[in-house]
Amino acid sequence: MERISATYYIETPYEVEAAAQVLAGEQSSGTFVAVPGETAELKQRFAARVESIEKLETVSHPAIPGAVSASGQYHRAIITVSWSIENFGYNLPTMISTLQGNLYEITQFTGLKLMDLEVPASFAEHFDGPAFGIQGCRELTGVEEGRPLIGTIIKPSIGMSPEETATLVKTLVEAGIDFIKDDELMGSAANSPFGKRVEAIMKVINAHADKSDKKVMYAFNISDEMDSMQRNYDTVVQHGGTCAMMSINSVGLAGVKKICDRRELAIHAHRNGWGMLNRHPLLGIDFRAYQKLWRLAGVDQLHVNGIKNKFWESDDSVVRSIEACLTPMLGGYEVMPVVSSGQWGGQAPETYRRTNTTDLLYMAGGGIMAHPAGPAGGVKALQQAWQAAVDGVSVEEAAKIYKEFGLSVEKFGQ
Amino acid sequence: MERISATYYIETPYEVEAAAQVLAGEQSSGTFVAVPGETAELKQRFAARVESIEKLETVSHPAIPGAVSASGQYHRAIITVSWSIENFGYNLPTMISTLQGNLYEITQFTGLKLMDLEVPASFAEHFDGPAFGIQGCRELTGVEEGRPLIGTIIKPSIGMSPEETATLVKTLVEAGIDFIKDDELMGSAANSPFGKRVEAIMKVINAHADKSDKKVMYAFNISDEMDSMQRNYDTVVQHGGTCAMMSINSVGLAGVKKICDRRELAIHAHRNGWGMLNRHPLLGIDFRAYQKLWRLAGVDQLHVNGIKNKFWESDDSVVRSIEACLTPMLGGYEVMPVVSSGQWGGQAPETYRRTNTTDLLYMAGGGIMAHPAGPAGGVKALQQAWQAAVDGVSVEEAAKIYKEFGLSVEKFGQ
Numbered sequence: 001m002e003r004i005s006a007t008y009y010i011e012t013p014y015e016v017e018a019a020a021q022v023l024a025g026e027q028s029s030g031t032f033v034a035v036p037g038e039t040a041e042l043k044q045r046f047a048a049r050v051e052s053i054e055k056l057e058t059v060s061h062p063a064i065p066g067a068v069s070a071s072g073q074y075h076r077a078i079i080t081v082s083w084s085i086e087n088f089g090y091n092l093p094t095m096i097s098t099l100q101g102n103l104y105e106i107t108q109f110t111g112l113k114l115m116d117l118e119v120p121a122s123f124a125e126h127f128d129g130p131a132f133g134i135q136g137c138r139e140l141t142g143v144e145e146g147r148p149l150i151g152t153i154i155k156p157s158i159g160m161s162p163e164e165t166a167t168l169v170k171t172l173v174e175a176g177i178d179f180i181k182d183d184e185l186m187g188s189a190a191n192s193p194f195g196k197r198v199e200a201i202m203k204v205i206n207a208h209a210d211k212s213d214k215k216v217m218y219a220f221n222i223s224d225e226m227d228s229m230q231r232n233y234d235t236v237v238q239h240g241g242t243c244a245m246m247s248i249n250s251v252g253l254a255g256v257k258k259i260c261d262r263r264e265l266a267i268h269a270h271r272n273g274w275g276m277l278n279r280h281p282l283l284g285i286d287f288r289a290y291q292k293l294w295r296l297a298g299v300d301q302l303h304v305n306g307i308k309n310k311f312w313e314s315d316d317s318v319v320r321s322i323e324a325c326l327t328p329m330l331g332g333y334e335v336m337p338v339v340s341s342g343q344w345g346g347q348a349p350e351t352y353r354r355t356n357t358t359d360l361l362y363m364a365g366g367g368i369m370a371h372p373a374g375p376a377g378g379v380k381a382l383q384q385a386w387q388a389a390v391d392g393v394s395v396e397e398a399a400k401i402y403k404e405f406g407l408s409v410e411k412f413g414q
Numbered sequence: 415m416e417r418i419s420a421t422y423y424i425e426t427p428y429e430v431e432a433a434a435q436v437l438a439g440e441q442s443s444g445t446f447v448a449v450p451g452e453t454a455e456l457k458q459r460f461a462a463r464v465e466s467i468e469k470l471e472t473v474s475h476p477a478i479p480g481a482v483s484a485s486g487q488y489h490r491a492i493i494t495v496s497w498s499i500e501n502f503g504y505n506l507p508t509m510i511s512t513l514q515g516n517l518y519e520i521t522q523f524t525g526l527k528l529m530d531l532e533v534p535a536s537f538a539e540h541f542d543g544p545a546f547g548i549q550g551c552r553e554l555t556g557v558e559e560g561r562p563l564i565g566t567i568i569k570p571s572i573g574m575s576p577e578e579t580a581t582l583v584k585t586l587v588e589a590g591i592d593f594i595k596d597d598e599l600m601g602s603a604a605n606s607p608f609g610k611r612v613e614a615i616m617k618v619i620n621a622h623a624d625k626s627d628k629k630v631m632y633a634f635n636i637s638d639e640m641d642s643m644q645r646n647y648d649t650v651v652q653h654g655g656t657c658a659m660m661s662i663n664s665v666g667l668a669g670v671k672k673i674c675d676r677r678e679l680a681i682h683a684h685r686n687g688w689g690m691l692n693r694h695p696l697l698g699i700d701f702r703a704y705q706k707l708w709r710l711a712g713v714d715q716l717h718v719n720g721i722k723n724k725f726w727e728s729d730d731s732v733v734r735s736i737e738a739c740l741t742p743m744l745g746g747y748e749v750m751p752v753v754s755s756g757q758w759g760g761q762a763p764e765t766y767r768r769t770n771t772t773d774l775l776y777m778a779g780g781g782i783m784a785h786p787a788g789p790a791g792g793v794k795a796l797q798q799a800w801q802a803a804v805d806g807v808s809v810e811e812a813a814k815i816y817k818e819f820g821l822s823v824e825k826f827g828q
Contacts, residue, residue: 028599043570045573091602092639093669105719155443159456159457159459188505223507224505247511250510252669254670255640255667258640270511272516273518276697276699305519
């Protein structure tokens with residue numbers, strides 16, 4: 001029978017083997033009391049199994065509160081546990097409750113993070129996955145292989161009217177941008193109701209598409225209660241939009257999947273709230289496991305932060321996240337990594353050097369809007385930065401070759 | 415204009431005032447670049463506001479990774495920030511993205527936990543809240559005020575067939591139990607498909623209700639993708655069930671609210687995965703804030719762990735959680751706290767002494783099933799334990815007064 005496996009980074013004051021068995025027990029039979037009619041075969045069929053244990057260092061301070069070690073030592077390890085597909089079938093919420101449920105409550109752990117998970121081949125028959133993926137997003141925006149999609153975020157996050165936003169969109173569209181998105185704080189604000197914003201913005205985008213044959217992708221933030229999200233989605237479709245954005249942690253898995261399953265719009269997955277799930281090194285979930293869940297749910301684009309970002313995350317972590325998204329899952333389930341936060345083009349060579357890909361949605365805010373030659377110069381500078389990156393040209397050299405990128409380096413290159 | 419406020423426990427290597435302003439800026443305008451057409455009034459209208467700062471201790475080690483302090487000092491504080499209702503209206507997912515979004519990524523914090531939130535009175539016009547609440551759950555189970563609902567969990571969590579489960583349910587129902595639930599690991603297993611389980615169990619419960627006039631509440635775990643959850647819900651309704659359970663963190667807010675909005679079944683909210691969100695003292699969300707979100711979504715019962723539980727959580731935290739659930743919100747939004755984990759009745763006097771309430775769903779597993787006089791003795795012992803608790807009788811005295819409870823003390827009282 002096919003099995004689902006999960007890998008955890010753990011810390012425990014007990015023997016690692018014993019702690020691993022507690023996890024497996026808690027997350028399958030859930031009791032050590034024999035029950036009438038429970039045969040050994042039945043127990044065997046549904047029991048979680050500890051597949052491997054790799055012992056790591058021992059430390060003298062627990063990472064998070066839990067049982068106190070008598071010896072003052074806390075042992076770290078990587079463990080892999082597996083479950084039969086028979087336990088929960090093809091049901092993502094119950095899979096999550098099994099792989100990420102009450103185990104975080106277990107006092108025998110003073111650290112527990114879900115690092116990765118593997119689902120069996122039969123999942124491909126039950127989960128359609130991303131409707132567009134990388135190739136589809138390229139087709140929708142008319143951006144051929146060889147460079148990333150260049151995108152930006154409407155700022156200020158909140159406060160502008162639909163008309164003001166549309167005016168800004170017009171500037172960006174004419175500047176040659178591929179992608180624009182609402183901020184995650186902007187759903188339906190008092191002075192910018194969702195429907196009015198879609199109408200005003202799509203008028204600009206459609207008019208530009210009629211003239212230029214290039215339809216800019218705008219990710220409208222449809223995040224809301226279920227029925228409102230469906231209405232918001234309808235509104236985007238009716239006005240000829242190509243993308244909807246959801247704050248995936250806030251909406252939640254069942255809601256996001258229900259929307260992805262409509263398969264008419266590319267889904268831009270914003271992971272705000274992610275720091276809560278990941279920032280502690282020994283608590284929560286690693287991005288490698290996280291991105292698999294959302295690819296199964298069907299998102300087409302997923303945030304990964306960026307090199308030299310303004311947030312707390314390290315470059316190494318960003319690189320691992322991009323690699324995770326670009327690693328095929330069940331033979332496909334393509335998701336486009338969304339690079340953002342403090343990006344202006346100067347990070348393009350390093351991003352390419354470390355990931356060797358242009359299959360990215362590369363987002364810059366100030367790097368475009370505040371460019372000395374205006375937004376058109378900003379977009380051009382980003383395209384130049386990526387050309388330089390692909391050609392193996394350094395930032396310093398590229399600044400000499402390309403006028404607009406040179407201006408970016410002067411202004412943002414500190 | 416009405417405002418929504420959020421209180422955070424923070425730690426920062428910077429001045430607390432400066433860090434608070436970064437949070438407010440990031441979570442409203444999101445930029446410090448002036449944009450054409452952005453007036454001062456508009457900025458004022460949508461800007462988040464730091465309402466109060468209460469400074470706490472300074473420590474020499476950061477709680478979670480972030481900016482490094484030049485002075486080696488990290489300052490802790492409680493801060494309150496507010497937003498106008500105009501920013502996102504009545505949209506829980508976007509409210510969460512505002513109160514709990516990218517702020518966890520901010521490098522200026524080396525600790526950040528959402529402790530509480532306050533929503534304005536107008537929320538009551540937009541969110542129906544729990545359909546049954548405490549009073550409704552008492553009516554559905556026929557348990558009058560003065561004692562908690564006594565409940566149990568089917569164990570082993572997974573492995574039994576519908577028929578085996580129904581046999582166990584028959585024993586429990588005849589023992590006088592008020593409530594039974596699926597384990598959160600049990601959705602639709604290979605040998606226990608959801609529909610077949612509901613049918614087998616409700617046959618037992620309905621037959622007992624016909625004889626005795628007491629309908630035991632069974633919380634069937636409907637957690638699944640959206641459409642399957644709706645079908646599962648229909649199945650429970652069709653068979654005369656009164657309750658559905660969801661793993662709320664795994665299903666997510668939009669999905670849970672959509673189900674709650676049907677208002678035909680009491681909703682049992684299982685918080686598995688909660689440790690991930692709360693176990694670190696300076697990361698995530700406190701239960702006080704958490705339970706408000708789910709009451710707005712409309713759950714009727716919510717897990718709070720129990721006194722002397724088998725998990726890592728302290729008794730103080732459990733008591734605070736019960737109090738949080740029982741504090742009226744917007745004049746109502748009653749939710750019944752679900753006390754569980756290692757409970758057998760011996761904790762009843764302490765639970766009552768510290769919370770002064772019987773408005774609980776009190777769950778025991780082994781305390782009922784493994785009682786020396788059988789499940790009927792176990793249920794009786796729990797009722798006796800609560801009678802003793804309300805009468806102010808100690809465990810030792812109660813063991814002498816009540817035969818079944820006395821047997822519990824002998825067996826479980828270590």
